[in-house]
Amino acid sequence: MGNWEKEMKERSVGRGSCLFAMIVALMFAAGCATAPxxxxxxxxxxxxxxxxxxxxxxxxxxxxxxxxxxKK
Incomplete structure (x- = not known):
């Protein structure tokens, strides 16, 4: 695997992790919204x-x- 391909794969994993963290944070914020x-x-x-x-x-x-x- 070339150096360029390895770098692109690492970037892709980093972006996926960041996107996952953002989705989890948004779900957490929505779940903690005001009570119905x-x-x-x-x-x-x-x-x-x-x-x-x-x-x-x-x-x-x-x-x-x-x-x-x-009585019960």
């Missing part, structure tokens, strides 16, 4: 609590509920 709006099922979404371990999980719990009254 509520579906309209609830009137007030501000009362939902966020799970400390997973911010994508939200729930609402009525204050004063005695959960011991309920």
């Amino acid at each position: 709006p509520g579906s309209g099922f609830l009137k007030d979404y501000s009362k939902l609590q966020t799970d400390p371990d997973d911010e994508s999980l939200k729930w609402w719990e009525k204050e004063g509920v005695d959960w011991k009254r309920y």
